[in-house]
Amino acid sequence: METLLVVGAGPKAMSVAAKARVLRELGLPAPRVVVVESHAVGGNWLPSGGWTDGQHRLGTGPEKDVGFPYHSTWARGYNRAIDQAMIAYSWASFLVENGSYAEWVDRGRPNPHHHVWAEYLQWVARKAEVDLVTGTVRRIRPAADGWLVSVADGDGSVTEIDTDRLMITGPGHSGRALVDHPKVLSIAEFWDLAGKRRLPPSSRAAVIGGGETAGSAVDELMHHDVLTVSVISPAATIYTRGESYFENALFSDPAKWRALSLRERRDVIRRTDRGVFSVRVQENVLGDNRVHHLQGRVVRVAEQGDGVAVTLRNELRPDQAHVFDLVVDATGGQPLWFTELFDADAADLVELAVGGPITQARLETSIGHDLAVDGLDAKLYLPNLAGVAQGPGFPNLSCLGELSDRVLGGVSTRSMVGAGGGSGERRPGWPQTGPLG
Numbered sequence: 001m002e003t004l005l006v007v008g009a010g011p012k013a014m015s016v017a018a019k020a021r022v023l024r025e026l027g028l029p030a031p032r033v034v035v036v037e038s039h040a041v042g043g044n045w046l047p048s049g050g051w052t053d054g055q056h057r058l059g060t061g062p063e064k065d066v067g068f069p070y071h072s073t074w075a076r077g078y079n080r081a082i083d084q085a086m087i088a089y090s091w092a093s094f095l096v097e098n099g100s101y102a103e104w105v106d107r108g109r110p111n112p113h114h115h116v117w118a119e120y121l122q123w124v125a126r127k128a129e130v131d132l133v134t135g136t137v138r139r140i141r142p143a144a145d146g147w148l149v150s151v152a153d154g155d156g157s158v159t160e161i162d163t164d165r166l167m168i169t170g171p172g173h174s175g176r177a178l179v180d181h182p183k184v185l186s187i188a189e190f191w192d193l194a195g196k197r198r199l200p201p202s203s204r205a206a207v208i209g210g211g212e213t214a215g216s217a218v219d220e221l222m223h224h225d226v227l228t229v230s231v232i233s234p235a236a237t238i239y240t241r242g243e244s245y246f247e248n249a250l251f252s253d254p255a256k257w258r259a260l261s262l263r264e265r266r267d268v269i270r271r272t273d274r275g276v277f278s279v280r281v282q283e284n285v286l287g288d289n290r291v292h293h294l295q296g297r298v299v300r301v302a303e304q305g306d307g308v309a310v311t312l313r314n315e316l317r318p319d320q321a322h323v324f325d326l327v328v329d330a331t332g333g334q335p336l337w338f339t340e341l342f343d344a345d346a347a348d349l350v351e352l353a354v355g356g357p358i359t360q361a362r363l364e365t366s367i368g369h370d371l372a373v374d375g376l377d378a379k380l381y382l383p384n385l386a387g388v389a390q391g392p393g394f395p396n397l398s399c400l401g402e403l404s405d406r407v408l409g410g411v412s413t414r415s416m417v418g419a420g421g422g423s424g425e426r427r428p429g430w431p432q433t434g435p436l437g
């Protein structure tokens with residue numbers, strides 16, 4: 001049986017692990033899924049994970065769970081069975097099992113707090129009996145027919161796992177700030193202090209960033225004693241996420257995505273995903289005249305008196321400095337964080353596959369239908385970078401069921417080709433087609 005190692009036990013890992021189990025239960029081939037997690041299942045949704053205090057609410061509905069949209073199309077003769085079996089891992093099943101389904105419905109189906117979403121993911125892990133390795137992935141290097149992944153446990157001892165396929169998830173580090181200064185907080189420091197009600201007193205606060213991470217930080221700051229909150233981003237304004245049926249449908253079902261031009265795809269992502277505040281955060285901000293937007297790219301942060309001066313650059317205007325007594329670096333994740341784990345040989349292989357030095361743009365356009373980098377013999381799945389090439393829902397929570405279909409459908413179909421007796425013949429009744437697209 002092939003092994004698929006997933007870095008990070010977030011929603012993507014849970015979706016793939018639960019679906020692999022369902023496929024096996026239906027007698028279909030699926031790899032053994034091993035999930036390596038440094039912290040806890042759903043760790044980035046817990047206060048200790050450094051991205052939230054756990055008390056903010058999910059922006060997307062929880063029905064967009066590990067099986068959503070429950071519409072497998074690749075396994076002819078088995079698709080409806082897969083969809084039905086995945087319902088056992090749904091948000092509704094979680095609530096039914098812990099006795100709170102009726103209450104959730106009667107309360108108007110509220111989006112859960114982040115820490116409750118983590119509880120749901122932990123429930124999926126238990127129910128699917130996910131093969132979990134506790135440790136931090138430190139290094140990735142190529143093996144003869146896959147990858148060698150070094151994992152350090154809490155004591156610092158390192159084990160090497162040999163895997164056929166590798167999937168990377170998560171946004172990277174939250175502990176970095178623009179500069180090392182007590183009044184400039186990384187997002188991890190911000191949530192740590194906010195959770196302990198120990199944020200430094202501030203009258204003029206600034207949040208750098210215009211996306212979900214910044215939105216949550218602004219939302220939180222409004223509950224503290226501040227005179228002004230300036231949101232700093234390079235865009236002309238703080239955009240609101242488009243959340244109508246038409247936008248949502250493109251996230252749930254990326255079938256139409258590849259028919260759009262690259263310019264149209266980037267336009268959809270700009271309006272709906274990157275650098276936008278959710279409607280809920282915007283509604284909170286709307287009624288609070290302490291919140292303002294400052295346009296510009298931060299080029300310098302320097303101590304000035306009791307505060308810090310932040311210099312903003314805009315193309316058509318001279319640089320401007322603004323003084324704050326608290327600055328939160330909420331610029332969000334680093335999409336290429338995992339490349340730090342590659343040894344020179346792994347980096348060379350990826351560079352060869354993408355046609356030059358590793359950049360976000362090169363990787364984004366090289367992601368194939370199965371959400372892996374095209375042109376690599378050993379599969380490297382990068383769903384967080386699959387938005388442009390495959391669909392805007394793959395990096396987030398919008399179509400986790402489709403994500404696991406793409407990843408496992410490719411694996412299973414390949415295995416099935418050999419399952420007919422080594423002659424390349426396919427077993428009757430098993431999928432006769434490869435993945436879509």
Ligand SMILES: Cc1cc2nc3c(=O)[nH]c(=O)nc-3n(C[C@H](O)[C@H](O)[C@H](O)COP(=O)(O)OP(=O)(O)OC[C@H]3O[C@@H](n4cnc5c(N)ncnc54)[C@H](O)[C@@H]3O)c2cc1C
Nearest residue numbers: 008010011012038043044058059060136137169170396397
């Ligand atoms: C505040 C906030 C709110 C958000 N709300 C929404 C929302 O409502 N809807 C939505 O669609 N998206 C939302 N997002 C985006 C969200 O991050 C992604 O949608 C989604 O969580 C990514 O899931 P994932 O499985 O890739 O990783 P994550 O849930 O981020 O999990 C990654 C895991 O990897 C682990 N890890 C990291 N490095 C290593 C390593 N070296 N070795 C081992 N393990 C490691 C971490 O501990 C973590 O548990 C939000 C993001 C933020 C910051």
